[in-house]
Amino acid sequence: MLLTAPIIISFLTAIACFLARHDRVAQRWLSLLGSIALLIASFLLAAEVIRHGPIAAAMGGWLPPFGIVLVADLFAVSMVVISAIIAVTTTIYSFGEVTDGEERFGFHTLLHSLLAGGCGAFLTGDIFNLYVWFEVMLIASFGLLILGGRKEQIDGAVKYVVLNLISTIAFLTGIGLIYGATGTLNMAELRDAIPAIENDTVVLTTAVIFLFGFGVKAALFPVFFWLPASYHTPAVVVSSLFTALMTKVGVYALIRFFTLMYDTQMPQMQTMLLIIAAFTMVVGVLGAAAQNSIRRILAFHSVSQIGYILLGLAIFTPLALVGAIFFIIHHIVVKANLFLVGGVMTRLTGSEDLAKIGGLWRRTPWLAVLFLLPALSLAGLPPFFGFWAKLVVIQASFEADAYLYGFIALFVGLLTMYSMSKIWMEGFWKAHPNPSGAAALSLSRNELALLVAPIVLLTVATTALGLFASPFFDIAVQAAAQLTETDAYVRAVLGTLP
Secondary structure (H helix, E strand, C coil): CCCCHHHHHHHHHHHHHHHCCCCHHHHHHHHHHHHHHHHHHHHHHHHHHHHHCCEEEEHHHCCCCCCCEEEECHHHHHHHHHHHHHHHHHHHHHHHHCCHHHHHCCHHHHHHHHHHHHHHHHHECEHHHHHHHHHHHHHHHHHHHHCCCCHHHHHHHHHHHHHHHHHHHHHHHHHHHHHHHHCCCEHHHHHHHCCCCCCHHHHHHHHHHHHHHHHHHHCCCCCCCHHHHHCCCCCHHHHHHHHHHHHHHHHHHHHHHHHHCCCCCCHHHHHHHHHHHHHHHHHHHHHHHHCCEHHHHHHHHHHHHHHHHHHHHHHCCHHHHHHHHHHHHHHHHHHHHHHHHHHHHHHHHCCCEHHHCCCHHHHCHHHHHHHHHHHHHHHCCCCCHHHHHHHHHHHHHHHCCCHHHHHHHHHHHHHHHHHHHHHHHHHHHCCCCCHHHCCCCCCCHHHHHHHHHHHHHHHHHHHHHHHCHHHHHHHHHHHHHHHHCCHHHHHHHHCCCC
């Protein structure tokens, strides 16, 4: 029951919000209560996994390889927990930003449908079922992206959907090839079935196809351009939700496939992953440095930071995987928070263009602090969570003699600091270029409270994760151990080791 709870709660909340779409107050309460229920269920599931190790359940009593299996190990349940935390914060933020029309046209329904798809993708143990959850997320995310119907939204949505449909075709092609070669789509069975394939070309071909398909969804180089072309167009709360969840599902799938089913240390695959990780980091951070719009800068940084996670997977030592898991959690919390801060900056100054805003340090020093703390974490300065995440990945690079990639990661960190300081200097430190327009958009006290409350929660979480990193590091170590020692995962799904 606990395994299905996150998915069921999200779908029931989506249905309830749809039925209450003409009652704004009822819809908001249902959405918030659904998010809180998802958070409680995710914590209960996490407690169960921590006590007993990986757990699994066959839906409808149909055992593998015929039935749909849900599986939760520490990595999967960590993603569900962090998704639930983001669900609560973005729901609260939406009350201060999303318009009545956008709520009536299904914002909350689409939000919880997206969460259901994400939880399903994290918990599934079957690769065709993973495809289904990807499609649930794609449909919901497209609806959220065009909600409002502005021209720039439609333009960004077209780029987003076209490339993601190409990714879907690649994913389905890989599924067909794997099923033809092994006769199963259950991930636990594929652990032993894929290495048993005699034709190495088939194994390498399917690995590359899945890398492309998930790479699109994760916004890896060179198929990342849909992200900076679309993330600045919808409501800020949608941008925050997307940067927290959409790319992370692709990253999660890459890590799951290349730890459970494929050998990442195949010479061809490891070299390819290292090169893609390096280009993703560098191109993303250079793109951010060249931008002058808050959300465009943050969107390119989303690309850059994904490169660090892929680097941890490519190095594939226990420490590197710990760093990758650490980095995913850090990136979800920090980047979601920075998008929300950027939204408040825009509401207070009337523009996202850094050349047209300023003076926020004097006007709202509290907002400056709320921006500075996650920005320093993103740049990787101690004692913030981002510092520990980058330190572990870079240390793993040096220990694996991947010195070039470790130095690239350090260089990208310096450029990250530069682009974050650009937002600070332009948005907060310098005077507003048009003092009479400094308060272009006024906010009521209630609206401001709804926007700031989730920012405060995420900032406190970022700071606490950095200052008290040891217990979270221990959990990441255990999660990485479960990824490398897959017997417990397979035993949970199949009952006994094959």
